[in-house]
Each structure stands twice: as C-alpha cells, then as structure tokens.
Amino acid sequence: MIHMALQKSIVAEGQSTNRPPLFDDSNYPYWSTRMSIYIRAINYEMWDVITDGTFMPSTVNVVTNELMPKPRSEWIEAETKKVQINFKAINTLHCTLTPTEFNKISSGTTAKQVWKKLRTIHEETYQVKESKIALLTHNYEMFKMEYGEDITSMFDRFTNITNKLTQLGKPIPEHELVKRLLRSLPKSWKPKVTAIREAKDLNIITLNGICGSLLTHEIELKEEEEEEDQREAKEKKKSIALKASILEEELEELFYDDDEELALIARKFRKLMGKRN
DSSP states (O other): OHHHHHHHHHHHHHTOTTSOOOBOSSOHHHHHHHHHHHHHHHOHHHHHHHHHOOOOOEEEOTTTOOEEEOOGGGOOHHHHHHHHHHHHHHHHHHHTBOHHHHHHHTTOOSHHHHHHHHHHHHSOOHHHHHHHHHHHHHHHHTOOOOTTOOHHHHHHHHHHHHHHHHHTTOOOOHHHHHHHHHHTSOGGGHHHHHHHHHHSOTTTSOHHHHHHHHHHHHHHHHHHHHHHHHHHHHHHHHHHHHHHHHHHHHHHHHHHHHHHHHHHHHHHHHHHHHHHO
C-alpha cells in the first residue's frame, strides 16, 4: 500500500509545474537536474544560495576591525529577506524528500549543506561514473539497427543511450547524433539515407526531424510490401486455378480414352462369340 501511494504521489507531482519533483533514492541525476531547474524557475536567488552559500548579516568590530555576525535585533529588512531565502531553499528541498531521505540530511543548516549531502550520498563515485560513460560511449559508437527492428524501437534504444550520456555530463551535439543515426541503418536503407543527405543539411536538421523522415519512409516500405504480397497472392491463386483446370481436362481426356478402349474390347468380344456360335 505504501509503495502504491508513493507511485501515485510521483505521478501526481509530475503533472504539475507547481510541485517540486519527489526524490525517493532512485535516479539521482534525473532528480537533481529537474530540481535545479525547478528552483531556478521559482527564484534564482534560491539557487544562488544553494551553490554559493547563505548570506549572513555582519558588522565590523570596532575594536578588532574584523567582521562579526550582526545581532538579530540589528538586522534591517533587506538583510532579513536575504536570510529568508536560505530557509526557503531548505524548505523547498525538504518538501521533495521522503522521510528516509530527509533523515539523511536533516542536520544541514544551510541549503548548500543539504544539497551537498544529497549529492555526496547519491552521486556515483568518479570511477563508476567514468566506467558508465565508457560503456555508453562504446554502445553509441557501435550502435546499429537490429534485424527486424522498426524505426521507433531503434530510435528509443538510441536516445536511451544518448540521454544517459547527457545525464552523466557527456552530451553529444545534435548534428553528430543525426549523422550517427543515419550510419546505423542497414544497406537496405541506403537509398533513403542518400536522399536525406542530398536534400537536407545534416548540420541543421534535428534528430526528431530525421526520425520523422525515416518513419514516413518505413510506412511507405510497408505499404509497398503489402501490395507486393497481395500481387503474389493473386498470381498464386491464378496459377493454382490454371493447374486445376489443366488437370481437370487431362482427367476428362483420360476417362474418354478409357471409354473408347472399353467399347473396342466389347466389340471384339462380341465378334469372337459370334464366330463360335
């Protein structure tokens, strides 16, 4: 029941731009990316507090000439508002966490501390991250359309690799993605690939644009295959009907010849019996 409730809450928050993305200890890169955008969309000063640290009002000690924290009673309104930004950021971060995740960072007194703790706990180590990048890069470079695979399935596999690379801090320029996707197609697609290269600027066209062109061509190919199958089926029916007709004629001739032969034998038999009589 708890798991189902959590799933429902995740779906619910995903439907509103007014709710921060929930973090439940899964897919930290996805959450941190969404959360950073969400916070900046609400108040960019909150993001500054998270990345640079909180503002604390200070004053100069007249004796030592050093900066020292200003007593709360001496804060002016502008300073109070700046301090509040830190607590607004902390509150926003807390609202995104499950109770388990909250317990891990509840000791943080600044938004920067909370964010850093989450990153330290959940972000993969450098070695693991680099290993993932190496594997994904290899999969990207060796990517090919599989036998019997349709364009939609191939595109999903391709973007799954490239999106993970982006999440790990290794985005690939879109014009490179376009060229790589075209190179992944089998020889049967060569005429279409050539047509695309001649008709479009691969440095400008988007990946979705290429996918749309390939999907359209795939539909055309399927329609041509269906028409060819229908033609072959009709030809096969005609061939079967013709063979049946020929066989029927041969059988009729055979039966006719047999009747003639039987009649001849009967005549000879009657003639022989007449001589004996």
